Amino acid sequence: MSQTGPSVLVVDDEEHIRSALGELLDVFGFDVVGMAGDGLQAVSMVERLRPEVVLMDLRMPEMDGLQAARSMLARWPGLGVVILTAYDDPALAQEAGSVGVFAFLTKGCAGQEIRRVLHGAAGRGRNEESGTISLQPVPSREG
Amino acid sequence: MIDEAELIGNPEAEARPEKLKGGLRRRRPAAWVTYLSVALPLLAVYRFLPNQVANSIVYDAVALSCLLAILVGVRIHRPTNRLPWYLLATAVAVWLGGDLVWTYFERVEGIAPFPSIADAMYLSAYPFFASGVYLLVRRHSPKGDRSIVLDAAIITIGVGVLAWMFLMDPYAHDQNLTAMEKIVSMAYPAGDLLVISVLVRVILGSGARSVAFILIGSGLALSIASDSVYGLMLIEGTYYTGHLVDFGWLLFYVLWGTAALHPSMAALARQAPEPRGIATGWRLLLMAAAAILAPVVVLVQPADAYRSHVTGITFASIIMFLLVILRMGGLLGRLESALTTVRRVQREKEKLLDRTMQIAEEERRRIAIDLHDGPVQKLSALAYRFEVGLLQLQDGDQERAVATLTDVRDSFGTEIDALRKVMSGLRPPALDERGLETALRDQLAAFRESSQIHGTFSVGLQGRLPRDVETGLFRVTQEALINVAKHSRARNVRVDLQGDGDWARLTVDDDGVGFDTADLSNRVDGRFGLIAMRQRMEMLGGGFEVRSSPLTGTVVTARFGEPPP
16 A cells, blocks of 8 residues: 555553554555564654554553653654553543643544544644644543 | 270170171170179179178179179270279289288178278279279360369369368267277278379360260269268268168279270270360359358358368369369359450451452552453454445445455454453453363463472362362462562472362472571461451361471462361
8 A cells, every 4th residue: 555644653561552553554555664662762762763653552661751852852752642551540641741741542442433533633733833723631432 | 906995895786696797696795784794783683691700701703703804804905094093903902902801801700800901902002093094084185275274273172171070070079999909990081082182184185075984973973972971971880881871882993894895985085175164054153052061061060060170161262263263263264265266366367357358459450450451442443444444335345345354353362361361360261161180270270381390280089079168278378379479489389289179188289499488477468368268277177288488388278178088
């Protein structure tokens, strides 16, 4: 499939998840530029690959998702960071929002939801100057 | 083969003698029945005998029968400790000797010397008598139970005051008696006091109240009562041979002879299983009665009559008061010790509860992590791959869609297995569906795989145990195996399960480094694990023990119920 969509870095310590998301995003037409197994590796890959969006898990070894997001957004404020985690926890969503994460998704949400949010997150960087996209945590697939 | 003793001791067995013996010959009546059937008629005719010579002959015959019954009883029933019976036989023999000597003086010589060799014999029998009874029933007083000794002393002193006032003091002040006559006259009630102290210990002691025990206690009481009445009659000069008071002694001989021939005599010296209450209502009542005996007598006596006893009563009261204080001190000490134990157990329970809650929380956390890292991740990945398959279908790429969805379907099977493992970790279905034996076998197999320690399982279990017992034994094994894996450095572990539907014994035995059980307090995890196992079994009404020492391995045993003998 031709890659015309936004470039995405997939970050998750579970190989199954990385692989399934990579496949799904590929079908959706995203440009999956890389995959990382932990937060530290993700920060390094963002620097090198400069993706438009990072789709990232929360609980990971070395550096967790929130720490990595904080580090990334401090250096690249226009980066769209989307958290995709197994924890359906409003407190965590709120904390992610305070860090500047674009959206907070729960694993198991519909693929189309991920697609919509990733497009939105990619648009954030493009419209960074106007600031038209607000952060809205998306707690579940219904959300 | 049917044991004779069983037949004798069992009324139902006695009621069906012919069948048990094959119906060919009648069973011989028990020795004690034969003895009673001869001795009781003798007692019945004693009062109606024509003269005092006949009375003396029957009296001595009954005493002799008692002596013979004791010797025969020891031979038939073979008690573990024969010494007390021989001491009693000696006492009876010496009394009989005294009777014969006295009969000779009275009937042949026509004299009534006092004191005489007969008195020496009567008095010398008391130590044999008292020590025999004491040795016979001392095991009915649990070792170290000082309360019985104190209670016996309090009651004996109370009765002793009365004995002094009515049986001893009159002799002490009798101007017509020589010093030797006074001493001998006062020695009889003193000897009886010695026996009373032993009788009180018999009454207060614990242990089974067997037929022999009751016969011996009743005989003692009758003997003391007769001695006391006899003493009073001597002072008043109203006693004569053949008097009703003789029946007390005669019955004493018959009861003791019967006791010696009864099968339950062999178990008399058996250790009491546990002390009875040390401050039961009737026991306190008995002591109170003994303590107020002397003051009550003083109250009902004319003022000048008790004046001469004031010193004696005062001394006795002081000693009794001190003994009561000592007794109360003992009670308070026991109470304090019991309270300390209760507080310690309470603290231990609180710690255990706290630890249990911690463990439960840790367990929840572990399960949450297991679910997060396992099924949730895998199912999320499968959901996305399933969506990929659907998108491939929508795009008309049927070949790839089929491949993707087939892979998803296979992966679901793997995930269901993983979930099943989580479920088994919580509670193995085999425990409910196939019983403890299968669950333990599975548990040991998993243990072998995860720990690399060689495990063997032996079992002799008939039927199913109650569900909570199965769960308890399963958890004990689980905890014991965790300890083996964590601490023992063992190469081999053996799990053994024996029992049937009513009882079970589980052993987990390893050849590891072991530990000093006294050092357990320094090992919080191990200690709580062991306490939890113990409490789990105790809550089921069972027992738990751990035997270990450095370098000897560890044996954990959990018990429920008792195996049939």
